Amino acid sequence: MIAPVNLLLIAALAGVLSLCVLGSLARSGMAGIRETIRANLLTLLAFSTFALQNTKAPLWLSVLVPNTAIALALCAYYAGVRRLLGLSVPRHLMTLGCLAALVVVAGYTYVDWRVEPRIVAMSLLQMGFMLGVAIVVQRNMPPHRSRYSYRFVWAVTMISAVVCAGRAAVYLAGLDSVSAFLDPTIWSVAFLTLGVLIMPCLTLGTIMIIHDRMLADREQEANTDFLTGLMSRKAWWLQAERYCAQALRMRRPLTLLLLDIDHFKRINDTHGHAAGDAVLRHFGLLATATLRTGDHVGRVGGEEFGVLFADMRSDAVLEVAERLLDSVRRTPCAHGGSTISYTFSAGVEDWIPGENLQVFFERADRKLYAAKTAGRNRIVGPGQEAERPLLPVAA
Template sequence: MIAPVNLLLIAALAGVLSLCVLGSLARSGMAGIKETIGANLLTLLAFFAFGLQNTSAPLWLTILVPNMAIALALCAYYAGVRRLMGLGVPRHLMMIGCGVALTVLVVYTYVDWQVGPRIIAMSFLQMGFMMAVAHTIQRNMPVHRSRYSYRFVWVVALISSVVCVARAGIYLADIAVPEGILEPTFWNVAFLTLGVLVMPCLTLGTIMIIHDRMLADREQEANTDFLTGLMSRKAWWMQAERYCAQALRTRRPLTLLLLDIDYFKRINDTHGHMAGDAVLRHFGLLATATLRTGDHVGRVGGEEFGVLFPDMRGDAVMDVAARLLDSVRRTPCSHGGSTISYTFSAGVAEWVPGENLQVFFERADRKLYAAKAAGRNRIVGPGLDAERPQLPVAA
């Protein structure tokens, strides 16, 4: 049977390795990393102080300090999880729990020496924090991303809770005689083996969650146009290819609206490039407010935008485009004390079964240029040409 002091040394080594990895992630500025680092440092302090129990060190150092370090480590880790999920931290509730545990420790160390109540109090405290961690993780798992790392932390927290309940129950029922943590009894070694693995495993799960969040942020940056907040050209194009493939399988309609802001160079020359950027952002907001959630809109050029309408025919898209053009005309952009009115020209094309995205895009592009050639501020749709452009709203 491995000695408890050796278990503490192994756990301390695992904690040091966890700190090295967390330190490499600290520069990312991700919420929750600092708290997790603090939890590991406090756990290392607890292991060191526990290791002094068979020496002549005072009781406050070998009992109060390590147990309160564990309590504060639980607080720090739970706070880190809450912050990582973008939630508030219930500091008052955590302080009450730690205060009750500290009171029990002091009473049964200096007033009435008993090991059992101290073990039971710390077991219930850890159980409470682990249940809170599991509940927080379960309520905030991502919907559209892998949940592996979240489930890992959830399982570790639940197992730790069960172990704490079992430990408290065994000592409440007098199944085992409470002994100091360094005594090589069966129950000590069993619970210590499981206990020292908790923080390294939780830290590993947190590192995986942080890595997943960082990857999601990078993907979001790559898929989002930094100026308008709409889909980037690459992300939009990839989505369009998926929709074309889906339309080919299901034979369901797919329509493309391609639009270009009219006289955009004149806006830049007259009002400045910052005003031009403001117009692009303004259009992005109007498009997001006007279009359906499932209508994928992206910035495909400097002042050119594409919108995919799955399950919609060309005539329905013409109505939507007319509403968008009317919204743009009625809601000018405000910038630097000036009001900038603008319009757009657009082309609408329905997908033809078997047609690749490039040909589909070029057909919509030709209709867009037909709208420009016909005087701008209009939409050319399916079945219409440059000589007979549709004017969705009065000029």
């Protein structure tokens, strides 16, 4: 049977390796990393001071310090997971739980020397934190990404909670009796073996979640136009190709609205490039508020935007485009204490089944060109050279 002290040494080495990996991620500034590092450091402190129980070290150092370190490590890890998932940290509840467990530990150390109640109290404390982490992770799994890392953490915390509950039950029922925490009984060694593996496994799971979140952030940056918050040209084009393939497979209509903000160069020359950026942001907000959630809108050029409407034909899209144009006319952009009125010109085309996306885009672009040629501030649809003239708006 492996000695408990050797188990603590193995766990300490695993903790050091975990800290090395976490240290390499600290520069990212990702929420929750510092708390996870703190949890591992406190766990190392607990393991090193637990090992002093077979020596003549004072009780405060061999009993109170390691149990306090374990309690603080649980708090740090739980707080780190919540911060990583963008949640608030219930500090008062965590503090009350830790204080209750540590009062039991202190009482059965200095008032009535009994190891079993201390083990029960700390087991229940750890079980509570592990169940808390499992619930938080389960409720906050990403809907559109791989959930492997989240499920890994959930599985580890649930296993840990079961182990802690079993350990508490064993010592409550008197199935094992120890005079010190590191007595090498079958039960104590079995529970210690499982216990020392928990923090390295949890740290591994946290690292996987951090990696997944960092990857999601980079993908978000690549797929989002930094100025308008709409889809970038590359992301829009890739998604548009998928829309075309889906429309062909399911035999559903697909319509493209291609629009260009009128006289945008004049806006930049008259009001400055910062004002031009404000107009682009303003249009992005109006488009988001006016269009449906599933409408595929992106910035495909400097002041040019594309919107794909799945399951809609051009007659319905023309109505939506008119509402968007009316919203733009009625809601000028506020910038630098002044307002900038602007409009857009647009072309609308229905997709022909089997048509190449580039050809589809070019057909809509020709309609857009027709709208601009006819005087701007208008929308041209299929079979039209230019829609009825609209009242001009100063840009």
